[in-house]
Amino acid sequence: DAGVTQSPTHLIKTRGQQVTLRCSPKSGHDTVSWYQQALGQGPQFIFQYYEEEERQRGNFPDRFSGHQFPNYSSELNVNALLLGDSALYLCASSYRDTFSGNTIYFGEGSWLTVV
Amino acid sequence: AQTVTQSQPEMSVQEAETVTLSCTYDTSESNYYLFWYKQPPSRQMILVIRQEAYKQQNATENRFSVNFQKAAKSFSLKISDSQLGDTAMYFCASPSIQGAQKLVFGQGTRLTINP
Numbered sequence: 001d002a003g004v005t006q007s008p009t010h011l012i013k014t015r016g017q018q019v020t021l022r023c024s025p026k027s028g029h030d031t032v033s034w035y036q037q038a039l040g041q042g043p044q045f046i047f048q049y050y051e052e053e054e055r056q057r058g059n060f061p062d063r064f065s066g067h068q069f070p071n072y073s074s075e076l077n078v079n080a081l082l083l084g085d086s087a088l089y090l091c092a093s094s095y096r097d098t099f100s101g102n103t104i105y106f107g108e109g110s111w112l113t114v115v
Numbered sequence: 116a117q118t119v120t121q122s123q124p125e126m127s128v129q130e131a132e133t134v135t136l137s138c139t140y141d142t143s144e145s146n147y148y149l150f151w152y153k154q155p156p157s158r159q160m161i162l163v164i165r166q167e168a169y170k171q172q173n174a175t176e177n178r179f180s181v182n183f184q185k186a187a188k189s190f191s192l193k194i195s196d197s198q199l200g201d202t203a204m205y206f207c208a209s210p211s212i213q214g215a216q217k218l219v220f221g222q223g224t225r226l227t228i229n230p
Contacts, residue, residue: 044220109158111158
Protein backbone atom coordinates (compact mmCIF):
# COMPACT_ATOMS: atom_id res chain seq x y z
CA ASP A 1 0.00 0.00 0.00
CA ALA A 2 1.72 3.15 -1.21
CA GLY A 3 1.73 6.07 1.13
CA VAL A 4 1.61 9.71 0.12
CA THR A 5 3.89 10.34 -2.84
CA GLN A 6 5.18 13.70 -3.98
CA SER A 7 7.12 14.86 -7.00
CA PRO A 8 9.56 16.25 -7.74
CA THR A 9 11.80 15.72 -4.73
CA HIS A 10 13.98 18.74 -5.40
CA LEU A 11 13.80 21.58 -7.85
CA ILE A 12 15.42 24.92 -8.48
CA LYS A 13 13.54 27.80 -10.07
CA THR A 14 14.36 31.37 -10.93
CA ARG A 15 12.57 34.30 -9.36
CA GLY A 16 9.45 35.18 -11.35
CA GLN A 17 8.96 31.69 -12.73
CA GLN A 18 6.07 29.35 -12.05
CA VAL A 19 6.22 25.92 -10.43
CA THR A 20 3.89 22.93 -10.15
CA LEU A 21 4.22 20.33 -7.42
CA ARG A 22 2.31 17.06 -7.45
CA CYS A 23 0.88 14.77 -4.80
CA SER A 24 -0.80 11.39 -4.83
CA PRO A 25 -2.67 10.61 -1.62
CA LYS A 26 -2.54 7.39 0.30
CA SER A 27 -4.90 4.73 -1.01
CA GLY A 28 -8.38 5.23 0.40
CA HIS A 29 -7.86 8.91 1.17
CA ASP A 30 -9.88 11.62 -0.54
CA THR A 31 -8.61 14.83 1.05
CA VAL A 32 -5.31 16.53 0.31
CA SER A 33 -3.73 19.38 2.23
CA TRP A 34 -0.60 21.34 1.38
CA TYR A 35 1.85 22.85 3.85
CA GLN A 36 4.86 25.11 3.44
CA GLN A 37 7.79 24.51 5.78
CA ALA A 38 10.52 27.12 5.74
CA LEU A 39 13.93 26.11 7.01
CA GLY A 40 13.92 25.80 10.79
CA GLN A 41 10.19 26.42 11.08
CA GLY A 42 7.06 24.38 11.61
CA PRO A 43 4.81 23.66 8.63
CA GLN A 44 2.25 26.32 7.68
CA PHE A 45 -1.10 25.30 6.20
CA ILE A 46 -1.63 26.52 2.63
CA PHE A 47 -4.94 24.95 1.62
CA GLN A 48 -6.98 21.79 1.57
CA TYR A 49 -8.85 20.09 -1.27
CA TYR A 50 -11.81 17.79 -1.04
CA GLU A 51 -14.19 16.76 -3.83
CA GLU A 52 -12.05 18.76 -6.25
CA GLU A 53 -12.74 22.01 -4.43
CA GLU A 54 -10.65 24.19 -2.15
CA ARG A 55 -12.24 23.85 1.30
CA GLN A 56 -9.88 25.68 3.64
CA ARG A 57 -7.14 28.20 3.00
CA GLY A 58 -4.36 29.57 5.14
CA ASN A 59 -2.76 33.01 4.96
CA PHE A 60 -1.15 32.64 1.56
CA PRO A 61 -1.48 34.98 -1.42
CA ASP A 62 -3.37 34.15 -4.59
CA ARG A 63 -0.07 33.29 -6.24
CA PHE A 64 -0.58 29.93 -4.54
CA SER A 65 -3.26 27.88 -6.22
CA GLY A 66 -4.15 24.27 -6.45
CA HIS A 67 -6.21 21.63 -8.05
CA GLN A 68 -7.57 18.23 -7.19
CA PHE A 69 -8.29 15.63 -9.83
CA PRO A 70 -11.05 12.98 -9.87
CA ASN A 71 -8.54 10.37 -8.71
CA TYR A 72 -7.89 12.57 -5.61
CA SER A 73 -4.36 13.50 -6.63
CA SER A 74 -3.49 17.15 -6.34
CA GLU A 75 -1.24 19.86 -7.69
CA LEU A 76 0.12 22.95 -6.01
CA ASN A 77 0.97 25.85 -8.31
CA VAL A 78 2.98 28.89 -7.35
CA ASN A 79 3.22 31.81 -9.77
CA ALA A 80 5.66 34.71 -9.86
CA LEU A 81 8.10 32.97 -7.54
CA LEU A 82 9.83 35.01 -4.85
CA LEU A 83 13.01 34.16 -3.00
CA GLY A 84 10.87 33.75 0.11
CA ASP A 85 8.98 30.87 -1.50
CA SER A 86 12.04 28.68 -1.01
CA ALA A 87 10.86 25.95 1.34
CA LEU A 88 9.87 22.34 1.78
CA TYR A 89 6.34 21.77 0.50
CA LEU A 90 4.55 18.95 2.27
CA CYS A 91 1.47 17.16 1.07
CA ALA A 92 -0.82 15.48 3.60
CA SER A 93 -3.66 13.15 2.83
CA SER A 94 -6.58 12.02 4.92
CA TYR A 95 -10.08 10.66 4.76
CA ARG A 96 -12.64 13.36 5.32
CA ASP A 97 -13.44 12.86 8.96
CA THR A 98 -13.53 14.80 12.14
CA PHE A 99 -10.67 14.72 14.58
CA SER A 100 -9.09 11.55 13.27
CA GLY A 101 -5.49 12.61 13.53
CA ASN A 102 -4.16 9.17 13.02
CA THR A 103 -5.45 9.23 9.45
CA ILE A 104 -3.35 12.25 8.45
CA TYR A 105 -0.35 10.98 6.48
CA PHE A 106 2.43 13.14 5.08
CA GLY A 107 4.64 12.74 2.06
CA GLU A 108 8.37 13.33 2.09
CA GLY A 109 7.99 16.75 0.56
CA SER A 110 9.30 18.71 -2.39
CA TRP A 111 12.25 20.98 -1.77
CA LEU A 112 11.86 24.20 -3.76
CA THR A 113 14.78 26.59 -4.08
CA VAL A 114 14.18 29.94 -5.74
CA VAL A 115 17.30 31.74 -6.97
CA ALA B 116 -5.77 25.22 18.44
CA GLN B 117 -5.12 28.77 17.33
CA THR B 118 -1.54 28.76 18.53
CA VAL B 119 0.93 26.08 19.49
CA THR B 120 4.17 26.98 21.26
CA GLN B 121 7.30 24.92 21.76
CA SER B 122 9.78 26.79 23.93
CA GLN B 123 12.78 24.46 23.54
CA PRO B 124 14.50 25.00 20.17
CA GLU B 125 17.09 22.29 20.85
CA MET B 126 17.68 19.48 23.30
CA SER B 127 20.42 16.91 23.63
CA VAL B 128 20.60 13.79 25.81
CA GLN B 129 22.63 10.62 26.06
CA GLU B 130 21.34 7.36 24.69
CA ALA B 131 19.08 5.46 27.13
CA GLU B 132 18.20 8.62 29.05
CA THR B 133 14.69 10.00 29.39
CA VAL B 134 13.83 13.34 27.80
CA THR B 135 10.75 15.54 27.96
CA LEU B 136 9.73 17.98 25.24
CA SER B 137 7.35 20.80 26.16
CA CYS B 138 4.36 22.21 24.30
CA THR B 139 1.65 24.70 25.20
CA TYR B 140 -1.35 25.59 23.10
CA ASP B 141 -4.29 27.91 22.99
CA THR B 142 -7.74 26.90 21.78
CA SER B 143 -11.35 27.91 22.12
CA GLU B 144 -12.57 24.47 21.15
CA SER B 145 -14.18 22.23 23.74
CA ASN B 146 -13.18 19.00 22.06
CA TYR B 147 -9.91 18.59 20.22
CA TYR B 148 -6.91 16.37 19.57
CA LEU B 149 -3.25 17.06 20.14
CA PHE B 150 -0.39 15.39 18.28
CA TRP B 151 3.33 14.94 18.39
CA TYR B 152 5.02 14.46 15.03
CA LYS B 153 8.60 13.41 14.38
CA GLN B 154 10.50 14.68 11.34
CA PRO B 155 13.81 12.88 10.79
CA PRO B 156 16.36 14.02 8.20
CA SER B 157 14.31 12.14 5.59
CA ARG B 158 11.80 15.03 6.10
CA GLN B 159 8.70 12.84 6.26
CA MET B 160 6.40 13.89 9.08
CA ILE B 161 5.61 10.82 11.18
CA LEU B 162 2.87 10.72 13.79
CA VAL B 163 4.35 9.68 17.13
CA ILE B 164 1.40 9.93 19.47
CA ARG B 165 -1.96 11.65 19.82
CA GLN B 166 -4.14 12.69 22.75
CA GLU B 167 -7.88 13.22 22.78
CA ALA B 168 -8.71 16.19 24.98
CA TYR B 169 -11.81 14.64 26.52
CA LYS B 170 -9.81 11.63 27.74
CA GLN B 171 -8.20 12.14 31.14
CA GLN B 172 -5.79 9.26 30.72
CA ASN B 173 -2.46 10.22 29.18
CA ALA B 174 -1.69 8.51 25.87
CA THR B 175 1.18 6.03 25.68
CA GLU B 176 2.86 4.40 22.68
CA ASN B 177 5.72 2.12 23.68
CA ARG B 178 8.58 4.40 24.83
CA PHE B 179 6.57 7.55 24.11
CA SER B 180 4.06 9.04 26.51
CA VAL B 181 2.43 12.40 27.07
CA ASN B 182 1.65 14.52 30.09
CA PHE B 183 -1.57 16.28 29.20
CA GLN B 184 -2.63 19.10 31.50
CA LYS B 185 -5.88 20.41 30.01
CA ALA B 186 -6.42 23.28 32.43
CA ALA B 187 -2.88 24.51 31.88
CA LYS B 188 -3.10 23.83 28.13
CA SER B 189 0.14 21.91 28.34
CA PHE B 190 1.03 18.82 26.31
CA SER B 191 4.53 17.45 26.86
CA LEU B 192 6.14 14.42 25.25
CA LYS B 193 8.29 12.03 27.27
CA ILE B 194 10.67 9.69 25.51
CA SER B 195 11.99 6.90 27.71
CA ASP B 196 15.11 4.84 27.04
CA SER B 197 16.03 7.17 24.19
CA GLN B 198 17.64 5.66 21.10
CA LEU B 199 19.89 7.08 18.40
CA GLY B 200 17.02 6.73 15.95
CA ASP B 201 14.98 9.19 18.00
CA THR B 202 17.21 11.99 16.73
CA ALA B 203 14.87 14.28 14.78
CA MET B 204 12.79 17.43 14.84
CA TYR B 205 9.69 17.03 16.98
CA PHE B 206 6.57 19.10 16.36
CA CYS B 207 3.55 19.54 18.54
CA ALA B 208 0.34 20.12 16.54
CA SER B 209 -3.39 20.48 16.84
CA PRO B 210 -6.27 20.94 14.40
CA SER B 211 -7.33 24.57 14.22
CA ILE B 212 -10.93 24.10 13.19
CA GLN B 213 -13.16 21.20 14.11
CA GLY B 214 -13.45 18.77 11.23
CA ALA B 215 -11.13 20.63 8.89
CA GLN B 216 -8.01 18.60 9.68
CA LYS B 217 -6.02 21.80 9.26
CA LEU B 218 -3.09 21.35 11.58
CA VAL B 219 -1.38 24.16 13.45
CA PHE B 220 2.23 23.27 14.26
CA GLY B 221 4.63 24.56 16.84
CA GLN B 222 8.10 25.78 15.88
CA GLY B 223 9.65 22.42 16.67
CA THR B 224 12.32 21.05 19.00
CA ARG B 225 15.50 19.61 17.55
CA LEU B 226 16.33 16.53 19.62
CA THR B 227 19.76 14.92 19.43
CA ILE B 228 20.48 11.58 21.06
CA ASN B 229 24.19 11.13 21.68
CA PRO B 230 25.88 7.72 21.85
